[in-house]
Every structure is written in structure tokens, then in C-alpha cells.
Amino acid sequence: MISTQPAPLSTDAGVLRDAIARARTGLVDREVVAEVVVLCAVAGEHVLVIGAPGTAKSEAVRRTADQLGGRYFEYLLGRFTEPSEIFGPVDLRRLREGLVEFETAGMLPEAEVAFLDEVFLGSTAVLNTLLGILNERVFRRGSTHLSCPLRVCVGAANSLPDDPALAAFADRFLARVFVTPVVDARLDELLEVGWGAGSRPSDPVGSLLPAVDRLSRAARDSDLTGVRGPLAAALRRMRQAGVPLSDRRAVRSQRLVAAAAALDGRTAATVDDLWVLPLIAPTLDAQASARDVLSDLVEQGRNGSLVYAAEEFARGQQARAARLVETGRRLLDEVGSGPLAYDDRLRVEATLREIDAGFVLADAPQALQDTRGLLVAAIQA
Incomplete structure (x- = not known):
């Protein structure tokens, strides 16, 4: 008899961890974007990616959407969209009957993952209709009332809008990721990856949205009792530091905390999941302030699925160690056994240098010590 038992939480978290790793392949300094998109898909929230043109915002989102699978909708908005x-479009057959209904097949109302580039350039008519989809997952136009299966919408823009009229719309995107040009230290890697830009990561077998949905249910059922007091204290710290947080953003931050726990394979959130809080700060400066005032609270934060994002926002040794273990293991899988090629040797040596620069080996987590030993053995093979 075939078992109908649901997959364990850790299994679904592992499936998405592997999908994130595939999406990150070929991305340089954009790993956080991929991870936050998945975090928001599990949380049932939306994310804004803000950065100058040419910073691979779109590529990072597309690669992540490819791995999640499901119905995908993408559009570049403009003033005249x-x-x-x-x-x-209007359903002309129904219009002849006197009903204004819309043909939504293949369009945003039926998408499961959506990406709207230059999202703030949309007209008032477009943005007002989007509000219902983003907030309530309902499309209302004319006689058409449709429940939308949208898990996550990613909006991208070169900068945040100055127009106060857009503030209510922007507030529907709970998480913010700000991207800048790749740092000088990773330019060699960028050039290497960019030369083979036509390559894409392998596609998953089928849609991973069922795993996303199971983790979403687990997140909704997550026990936040033990973390609600520290969460409230953290939000007060952020407000006292001048981070503008609406009541809506404060309440919905719990969804990100619970989703982070679920993606780490846990049914209860802890203080170590509060590293997600800087994501809800609405500007780049506000995120920097949030990281500063929360540094002592989240320094032990880490996440097995979201290793780059946890390191970026927790800024602690635990998160850094987890990311280096992940990097080392993936690298060992890629280079295989036997003598290393020249480029592979450089990558292994670079990872070893980062480990040695950041940790006293005797005090490093055992997993990192083990990974370092395997990397040294690969060099010596």
C-alpha cells in the first residue's frame, strides 16, 4: 500500500534548500535575492528588489522562479501599460451579453509566482487593481471576481518612489532587498560567470510549490509563544532607532519569522529567527540601523536553507560558519575527486582563506572544521 503520509518538515525544507542552491548557481553577490524570494513565498508575503540597472535583479528572480516552478507571470511596467x-482583455463574448468580464488565462490573476519590473511606473488603474491581488489574493474587475493562487510577487525598481501616493502600494511589499554592483573582491568570479552567461541551472522535476505550500502551512501553525516577547522588544528597538514601521509591517513580520523557522525544518520559532527583521525596514539606511540595534539579539542567528541571507542580516559567526560549510560542501561536490583543475584549485584556496581569516580553528563549529579538512584534502590530492 502506498503511504499517504505528508512529507516531514525537514524533507520539504531540504527540497527547497536544494532548489535555492540551484538558483544561486551562476549568481554572484545576488544569493540573498534568491533566498528572500523563497522566504517570502513560504511566508505568503511579497518582496521588493531595489537596485541600479544592470545589477542582475531580473536574472536572480527568474532563476528562482524557474526552480520553484508553477505558473509564472513577468511584465515590465511603464507609464502607458x-x-x-x-x-x-475583456471577454468579448460575455460583453455581447452585457457583462464586463475578463479573460485571465496566462495573465497575473492566474499566476502562482509573479515578477513585475519597474513596478512603480504602473498607472493608477494598474496599481489599484494590483492592491487587491497582493493584499487579498483576489482579482476584481467588472463582473470578474477571481481568487488568485499567487504565492509571491516580486517587484523590482531602480529606486524607491518619492511620491507619497505610492507609499500605500509600496507597503504591501513586506520585505526589501537592496542590491549594489558586485564588490571588487568578487569581480574575477563575476567575469568568469558572465562569460558563460548563457548557461542556466537545471530545472527541477515538476513544481516545488506543493513543498512551499506545506511549509507555509507549517509556518502558519508555528509556535511563536517563546519568541513574541523578544520580537516585540526588537520592534521597539527598531522604532526607537528611527526605523519607520507601520502597524501592518510589525504584525506581518511574524510571518517572516515563522517562515524562517519552517525553512530551517522547525515547528517553533526562536530568537535565532529574528535575523529576518531588518528585511522589513523600508530603506537601505533603515536596514543598516536595524542591523546595528539588533546586533546583540540576532548574532547567534543562522538558517540551514537561507545561509547567505542569515549571514547578511545576522552578521554573526554562526551564520557565517553555516554559509562557509554550505559553500565548502557544494564546492567539493562540484570539483569531485582526483587532482584539481587550476580554476577549481583557486576556488578551494579562496574558501580556505576565508575560513582561516574568520575563525580560530579550535573554536570553530565542528561542521566547519570537518569541511575545512575535506577542502585541505582536496588541495593535496
Whole structure:
């Protein structure tokens, strides 16, 4: 008899961990974008990616969407974008009967993952309709009322809008990721990856959205009792540091905390999951302030699935060690056994240098010590 038992939480977390790793392949300094998109998909929230043109925002989102699978919708908005280009045209057959309904097949109302580039350039008509989809997962236009299966919408823009009229719309995107040009230390890696830019990571077998949905249910059922007091204290610290947080953002931050726990394979959130809180700060400066005032609270934060994001926002040794273990193990899988090629040797040596620069070996976590030993053995083979 075939078992119908649901997959364990750790199994689904592992499936998404592998999908994130595939999405990160070929991305340089954009790993956080991929991880936060998955975090928000599990949390049932939306994310803004802000950065100058040419910083691979779109590529990072597309690679992540490819790995998640499901129905995908992408559009570049402009001042003259018609609502029909996003939501679908009027159904002419129904119009002859006197009903204004819309054909939504293949359009945003039926998408499971969506990416809207230059999202703040949309007209008032487009943005007002989007509000219902983002907030309530419902499409309302004319006589059409449709429940939307959207898990996550990613909005991208070159900068945050100055227009106060757009503030309510922007507030529907709970998480913010700010990207800048790749740091000088990783330019060699960028050039190597960019030369083979036509390559794409392998596709998953089928859609991973069922795993996302199971983790989402686990997150909704997550026990936040033990973390609610520290969470409230953390939010007060952020507000006292001048980070503007609406009541909506404060309440919905719990979804990110619970989703982080679920993606780490746990049914209860802890203080170590509070590293997600800087993501809800609305500006780059506000995120920097949030990291500063929360540094002592989240320094032990880490996440087995979101290793780069946890390191970026926790800024602690535990998160850094987890990321280096992940990097080392993936690297060992890629280079295989036997003598290393020249480029592979450089990558292994670079990882070893980072481990040795950041940790006293005797005090490092055992997993990192073991990974370092395997990397040294690969060099000596």
C-alpha cells in the first residue's frame, strides 16, 4: 500500500534548500535575492528588489522562479501599460451579453509566482487593481471576481518612489532587498560567470510549490509563544532607532519569522529567527540601523536553507560558519575527486582563506572544521 503520509518538515525544507542552491548557481553577490524570494513565498508575503540597472535583479528572480516552478507571470511596467496587458482583455463574448468580464488565462490573476519590473511606473488603474491581488489574493474587475493562487510577487525598481501616493502600494511589499554592483573582491568570479552567461541551472522535476505550500502551512501553525516577547522588544528597538514601521509591517513580520523557522525544518520559532527583521525596514539606511540595534539579539542567528541571507542580516559567526560549510560542501561536490583543475584549485584556496581569516580553528563549529579538512584534502590530492 502506498503511504499517504505528508512529507516531514525537514524533507520539504531540504527540497527547497536544494532548489535555492540551484538558483544561486551562476549568481554572484545576488544569493540573498534568491533566498528572500523563497522566504517570502513560504511566508505568503511579497518582496521588493531595489537596485541600479544592470545589477542582475531580473536574472536572480527568474532563476528562482524557474526552480520553484508553477505558473509564472513577468511584465515590465511603464507609464502607458494598459490594465489588459497585466490582467487580461475583456471577454468579448460575455460583453455581447452585457457583462464586463475578463479573460485571465496566462495573465497575473492566474499566476502562482509573479515578477513585475519597474513596478512603480504602473498607472493608477494598474496599481489599484494590483492592491487587491497582493493584499487579498483576489482579482476584481467588472463582473470578474477571481481568487488568485499567487504565492509571491516580486517587484523590482531602480529606486524607491518619492511620491507619497505610492507609499500605500509600496507597503504591501513586506520585505526589501537592496542590491549594489558586485564588490571588487568578487569581480574575477563575476567575469568568469558572465562569460558563460548563457548557461542556466537545471530545472527541477515538476513544481516545488506543493513543498512551499506545506511549509507555509507549517509556518502558519508555528509556535511563536517563546519568541513574541523578544520580537516585540526588537520592534521597539527598531522604532526607537528611527526605523519607520507601520502597524501592518510589525504584525506581518511574524510571518517572516515563522517562515524562517519552517525553512530551517522547525515547528517553533526562536530568537535565532529574528535575523529576518531588518528585511522589513523600508530603506537601505533603515536596514543598516536595524542591523546595528539588533546586533546583540540576532548574532547567534543562522538558517540551514537561507545561509547567505542569515549571514547578511545576522552578521554573526554562526551564520557565517553555516554559509562557509554550505559553500565548502557544494564546492567539493562540484570539483569531485582526483587532482584539481587550476580554476577549481583557486576556488578551494579562496574558501580556505576565508575560513582561516574568520575563525580560530579550535573554536570553530565542528561542521566547519570537518569541511575545512575535506577542502585541505582536496588541495593535496
